[in-house]
Amino acid sequence: MTRTERGEVSRYLNRDLSWVEFNKRVLEEAQDPATPLLERAKFLAIVSTNLDEFMSVRVAGLQDQQKAGYTRKDFTGYTPSGLLKRIMKRTSRMVNDQYKAYREAVRFLGREGIYISRYDDLTASQKKAMDQYYTDNVFPVLTPMGVDQSRPFPLVNSLSLYLAVVLLKEGDDPEEEPYFAIVRVPSNLSRLVRVPARGNSKKQEFVLLDDLIKQHIRSLFAGYVPLAVDPFRLTRNADLTLNEEGAEDLLEEIEKELRRRRWGVPVRLEVHKGIHAYALEMLKEEFEIEDNVFVIDGPIDLSFLMKLPSLVEGFPQLRYPELIPVYPEELEESESLFEVLGQRDVLLYHPYESFDAVNDFLMEAAEDPYVLAVKITLYRVSGHSVLIQALSKAAESGKQVTVVVELKARFDEERNIAWARQLEKAGCHVVYGLVGLKTHAKITLVVRQEQDTLRRYVHVGTGNYNENSARLYTDLGLFTSDPLIGEDASSLFNEITGFSAPSDLHTFAVAPTDLLPVLQQLIRREAEHAAAGRPARIIAKMNSLSNQEMVDALYEASQAGVPIDLIVRGVCCLRPGVEGLSETITVRSIVDRFLEHSRVVYFENGGEPDVRISSADWMTRNLTRRIELMCPVRDEGLKQDLIRILHMSLEDNVKARHLQQNGLYSRPEGEDKPFRSQFEAAKIRSWKKRPPGSGESVPTPS
Template sequence: MNRVLESELMEDIDQVKAYAEADFKTPHNDFILQLQILINDPGFSGTALDLGCGSGDISFRFAKAFPSANLHAVDGSDPMLQYAKSALTSDLSEQISFIKGLLPDVILPQSSYEIIFSNSLLHHLPDPQVLWQTIKKYAKPNALICVMDLLRPDSIEAAQDMVKQYAANEPAILQRDFYNSLLAAFSLKEINTQLAQAHLNLHIVRVSDRHVLISGVIPDSLRNDMDTLESVEEINLEKPELYINRDISLLAFNKRVLAQAKNESVPLLERLNYLCISCSNLDEFFEVRVASVLEMAAIDHKTIGSDGLTPKEQLEQISIDSHKLVEEQYQVLNEILIPKLNAENIRFIRRTEWNEAQQKWLAKYFNDELLPILTPVGLDSAHPFPRILNKSLNFIISLTGKDAFGRNSGRAILQAPRALPRVIQLPAEETQSGPSDFVFLSSIIHAFVSELFTGMTVKGCYQFRVTRNSDFFVDDDAIDDLLLAVQGELAMRNYGDEVRLEIDAACPDDTVNFLLDRFEMNRDRLFLVNGPVNLNRIQEINSLVDRPDLKFTPFKPSTPSQLARNKDIFAAIKRHDILLHHPFESFSPVVEFLRQAAASSEVLAIKQTLYRTGADSPVVAALIRAARAGKEVTVVIELRARFDEKANIDLASKLQEAAVHVVYGVVGYKTHAKMCLVLRREGRELRNYVHLGTGNYHPKTAQLYTDYGLFSCNKELGEDVRRVFAQLTSLGKVTKLNKLLQSPFTLHKGILEKIEREITHAKNGKPAKIIIQVNAIVEEQAIQALYRASQAGVEVKLIVRGICCLKPGIQGVSENIEVRAIIGRFLEHARIYAFSNDGNQEVYASSADLMNRNMFRRVEICFPIESKRLCNRILHDLDLYLKDNTQAWLLQADGSYLQLLNTTDEEQIQAQSVILNELQGS
């Protein structure tokens, strides 16, 4: 049904009187409640603007809800304003100023309002852009916007039904006006288009069958008025206002992961997984990122990052954001997940809920399984405070009385060995709901800890956990043996500097202060928690609970038809390039590639990079089999793959025992490239077959992470890969590559050149578009190049799972840039760089993100997808991600993310599910 305009103003006296005297208490109170939630500060004392205030009812309610606020209320109707002024009581007269004026001509102070709201004005305007441009004109930087309006029904009959449903008892004049307003309202799709045209990234929510709420923040635009600011060419693209702090952005990613734990459409046990993942991510964030910023703050207080923050300022913001995140994690656990798990008969039984039989069984469990291996340490002059392992579960126990030697230390420390499960499953005969009742290890220790202190009284027992700096430093200029250097650093990882302290929220202040003093930590890094101090260990119950109905539906990855039809993988690759998209397509062809290479008499040599590969990897087994079969096998292992160092050291030893040539890459540069080269003699010709990937040679993570892999026997590409391996395994100058871009030599320059080429196309009036899908965008030169592309009119679409330091939607700088993140069943891990190139589309896949470390401190490769068929397939996948309206989050100019809910009339699109279904059917 098309829109039917109605009168912009209510000026008929009877109409005004009927409207003013109507009972809008419920919808108006709901609107004010939405404002209270968004503002989240009852003491708000700034200036607000009510556009289209009508008879003033919402203005009055706002003033009462925010008694310290000043409010300017605007309307174009004289009778309406007269009614509003007559209803204005003396106690509100100091707060509210009623102003007559029509949009957009009303005269108000520009860029002055911290809050702008409007109820039921939008549908009165012939041109809706009048409202959105007025809001942009008068909003302060970072102003809060809240607009409520009607939604147009699908048909005249539906509008008539709504009038009967909601206005049957109202005067005829109100029924008529309500009907006309419904016909004049906009659809969700039209509102989406309006906001896009206005370059406003606001959140759209359908709050009822007839109302829509549009809310969000107006970013700190560089160009509120194009005539008063500098030209595009003069904008300094190094301004701190144009950058988001990388660590704050990383915390925002973790918040998006946590949101999945609250997502009702996700199976319940998977929601628990997302909670655990967010906790594990936060552990690593403190171990690596916070530790790094603390070190910077200790040696240099003045260094300012691209975002304008000093290390001290970063730490202050990290503390605020991480405390909010932790509070939300425990709220999700205690208030959402545990009650829902209980409803499914998966119960975490608290100590106060144990029945007599459970108490007896748990006492026996403690005596048989825990007591023999628990070793408390009493604190006195002979027993100093013990060294606490990184992320271990510990208890501080307050005691009274004397021990066998007459000692009275008052406190003891107990560390729970890591080998112990953190969740104990009660036997079926001791439960009320079957075999899915669990008890936290901490609850058992707390209940029976007095057994460890015979004759003494336990006054309190409180769990705590310390997180330590787990990044390590290897001096590249001073080492003779990289393996020994890494082994030496690993031995110290568990005892790095303390960066975070988590304590049971019930712990008394004197004990909290005692621990803070021992760990020389201030309260900014103290987290008082209402539950287990290590939530990610709760994930253990997933392997114990047989409830497939509460997990994602299993699927079998498909195999490309050209491989399924041809048992000889080399013959299939020789026919044409083959693309794999994991986990939708199986990782098995990669393993089969190596297995056939190991068994083939035509294969002379195999060269392979390994960054992370997992225990008992079939990739490693195939490489060992090849070496034992007499093949020349060379493996480049990266010893410094974070948190996989020990596994890679063991792997190197295992390979060397099988006569594999093992090298550790280049000192000073992590080898992050994902490459495999198989050299075959085919008749009189030597032919290189390659597999290149965006992700690791890790069969397990290939089931969880989205990545692309390419099989090819292209001669120039194979020669490029051989040259890169030669660089890694021997010495020599940089050699020119035919097709690959390689860091630290040509990758960064190559990407910037391709961005500049799109800028040139745009300036010449040709179509220009860039699509980049990566895990992170941090590198400043790349960000500035993308800003220049936006200024030149290039359409820039960025799909960035994690950190993004670029700000989209800033007028004059990045209004042509959209940044979205996809958080779904699978972890988005692929790196794709696509350039329209005036119709000569180029698509590259890579192991590298747009980060300084990937561009300059790692060995990475970026490889072209030259088959038009495969190129189009990747572009199709990217298009699905850009259309996703169920798992996408849009980055706002202020660094916040808004979830893109399917609020339009269009079909639901979940990119990962669509790709999975397409490939299952192929």
Template sequence: MTKQLSHYVNRDLSWIEFNRRVLEEAQEPANPLLERAKFLAIVSSNLDEFMSVRVAGIQDQIRAGYTKTDFTGYTPAGLWKRLLKRTNQMVAEQYRSYRDIVRALAKEGIVFRSMDELTAQQLRAVSDYFHEIVFPVLTPMAVDQSRPFPLVHTKELYLAVLLQQEDGGEEEEPLFAIVQVPSILPRFFQVPYRTGSKKTEFVLLESIIEQFIHTLFNGYKPFAVHPFRLTRNADLSINEDGAEDLLEEIEKELRKRRWGIPVRLEVARGMHPYALAMLQEELEIEDNLFQIDGPLDLSFLMKFAGSLPGYDNLRFDRMEPVYPKEFDDNEDMFSVVKERDVLVYHPYESFEAVNDFVTEAAYDPDVLAIKMTLYRVSGQSALVQALSKAAEAGKQVTVVVELKARFDEERNIAWARQLEKAGCHVVYGLVGLKTHAKILLVVRREHGTLRRYVHVGTGNYNDSTATLYTDIGLFTSHPVIGADASALFNEITGYSSPYEWKAFGVAPTGLKEKLFRLIDREIEHAKAGRKSHIVAKMNSLSNQEMIDKLYEASQAGVTIELIVRGVCCLRPGVPGRSDNIRVISIVDRFLEHARMVYFANGGEEEVYLSSADWMTRNLTRRIELMCPVFDRELGRMLINMLQLNLNDNVKARQLLPTGAYAPVVNEGEPLRSQYEARDIRKWKGYA
């Protein structure tokens, strides 16, 4: 008898399917080789975060004795068993792909060597590098009665070393030590070219250290050296209510992250049983053990593929973002936005337009105030420099810095301090809520009145990720949007009674309810025989109430098309429940990051941009924003963008009722949406 499927796909199992789609890009022969290596690095980085946050949380529940099932039908223990099997399968497949890529790179003249494959000249160069650069940085850490097991840092690479005294017998119990592979040094070292060869050859840093490990232990003989890597629980537990200073509280929690409970242990396959037993006992890890057939932590391939000079034939064609033509012909950006709304589509259009807008506001004597949210900022942020200049010039500058942006906490603390030093008012948001909305407000004096200029985006104000992620930004001076923007900042920075939003949908107080009203309106249109259609694009869909509302709309006859890049807990195509719902995911060169939603509304079409995914955390525990696009022409442009994604038959994968994904059936000419979107000037009608 076949077990009936749950109405929902489990969130964590859905995430595994997403990372498998990333892995497919590493396996895709049509992708350039070095780009395939980058995708392999992304698979590793994704899995690191999944383990340190999601899996860590499941293990916490198991330790606490939590046995209730979630809304997808899994207990923590049952889910953990399934995840362990799936992740082991994925890692095995990942390393098969790594070996395929390494073999293919070798044919192109890029070769990873083992130490015993080097020539005498190459060995001398490696020896010089070790003794001059590497050796001074290394610290051997012995483990014995007087020296307890040292702190093993999360996601750092180590060597486990077994030793014997040079004059001792083999029957003696081995001595144990660990050596950290210094992350401050490159993971790969290029050796000199062989005589008469044009091949570019590399050895890995851990292989170099292993070769000369005896230099760290005078009087002892290393007889087994194996890499290992530990992943710890990285989720912060912050008592915001009891924190006198949120910044200091987060800094304290970041220090605690070093001692997070071990979650996963990765070791080289064939590790000596004594060393493995020692690690498992000291780190208290039994079942989440990955024995790796290859180099640990393939995330180094991202830097390797990006820094290797030449070999452009093994990379994607370079794509230069174009500067938005609406601003290109006019040095005064305010005069442009005063006349009409402007839509900017990253990475096809340059993020410099946002930087220039803030910089112009900083130096404009008629600008009185600048307010914006910062969630993740790049290392050399022009925005932070411009905001600092504006504050130093006497303007009212308010910046909402989200200190709890996971894994960017330290960087954001540094930016917060720099902005405060320059005279900006820095706010850390509301207690218990992350500020994830992406909004910028400029208040300008014009002819005796004040005008508000607003930028609303789907992505972070980060010029680095704006070259890698697809996102939408809207510049507008629409008075209704401006009034809502002022009210939003007042709620975040001060005390404000509930505001009746004229245009925005804002979480956690009303975004979900607004979406429900809009979906209910489509249901009414469908029942009345009018045009009813919903198209929504997002990163993840996992909120049960939202899924149930979409099921209800499907049952009422509303056509629903969802473009969900990552986690999707909704099961499409189930007779009687979700027959009218189609779900696709696109994983390609750029990370699909824009959040948009379209409602047919009986023919009176509406389009919204949003910062929010349809996840419980976004709808209930974050300050999120959904903004309408009032300009009909721009709305039509966004609808065309959504349709382009829906027509993708090269990189799109369709979610099946089983929870698995399959390539979209290729009907007609191949259409790869990201390649079509590159011709942005034609898209926007000014080619």
């Protein structure tokens, strides 16, 4: 078992060290020879972007605690300084492995005819073409920024790529102190620049924009001789510090904080291997950073690889097979979604089923003359969103449209501000949520006049209302006209937008008021069933499990004999399989083509299964500092669908990794027939079709 910094064994795994293990599982996909080559490039990019956010938020927070002299241990037994040492050691090792995988991937891509070349390796005609591209497209947007007594060190933006340039004035003594300048690599130009083919060759070739600028650096410094040109990148603390209580206008306050983020405290410095000693000294002195310097043996910031597959033409054998989301058959039964949903509930499973159904629901609501009101929560929205168009259209046609826009969605603040303003112009009533809480619940309410009554139609989801992520993430969405769920939806929106006190809800459990106690009560109920000899079991699927109270509740249920299977993609602080503590608990993580994002929990409940979907992970922030929602699935047939989805995850023996007591993950052993849950889920037409409301039995997950 893993020991803390003082050597004692903890009941819990550390959240941040668990996250490092998760990112290593992402890296495994880039290292796996079975992963198509262009997809391996994407996973390398994801490792980088994941690590960027981890450094700018989690590591930045630990550094703040360390600087403040905070020495108290967290519940897993670590002080900030002790944890930082372990994080830096493990992330350094991870980055080294990442760049080994990068060099291997580039080598294999070259064998296929796809090259990321150095400028020096191009032919004369190719160099001429690249020189022209630089002159026409790159040089005009570059700004060399010198550093001397009259020109202080310029602002270096977080996570932007720069070149550190060490110069000698023509005719000066080489022994004199050199000059220093920086050049920002334009982020609005593609980092991968396509090179004309060599003669009649079908090979596709690219050079990096920073390499191209480096080769032409003399064009920016006439009269100087470049001694060295080295890429570097700075990561700053990206956490926003908001005074919501004192903010007269939350939107303006967040805009101010976004500007302040540019000046966040430096957290990490990445430099190219072999960087000139003078350049490194200048950077470390300016950023006041000594320990957290990563020396990179390759291109700094591999996130550019995310765009490589879209730039490469052809090569289907180097990609995953195309998945075309199907339109839910249940909703094809009628021209009107309201007609279908008035008769039955419908469950959507993205990305296998199309997000178009959600867009159509909103668009029909906008156009339907009998719809009186539309209410929705937005956390992250895609660009050119059909959903935004539908909401705007609904408001312009005179409907009452209320949109709860979460301005504090990290790294999407600017985009959400833009959406908020656009919706307000269209006549929507835009609300920014409750003070001190992020609104993370995913819910839409449509109120429709039908004969002599009003009817509520509700969509509850586990993921954001985002067409792009719905093609890349596995998520669940429930359409229902259940009157009790509709009443709860109205109560929830009244609480968010007005002064309504939390009311007694029929079906929902809502954070931060009652989601945590409801989950604890449901877990205790399973323990009571087990103690009485009745059927008991818990299967829970989520992104992260780090709340101590939830971990303790699961430990208690395990000690009562409840079999518990957890499917946790990322962070998990629970230590499974410990005798007398958690020996009935298994934990597995699935990292595959799509990001596992759905949150669903199953309770055997003495033989009367209770299945619920949720927007919330079992993390302290979700359960105590956010508005989150858990909703039961009441239709018996849809319950079976969800149990089947859980069953597929538990049966996965290709991409699943099992968490061990020591916090490390291992591949399943002794399996015969390969079973890959995401590939099986793509056969959705074959396992989902059945009469509405049927209680077709599904094998209990084993």
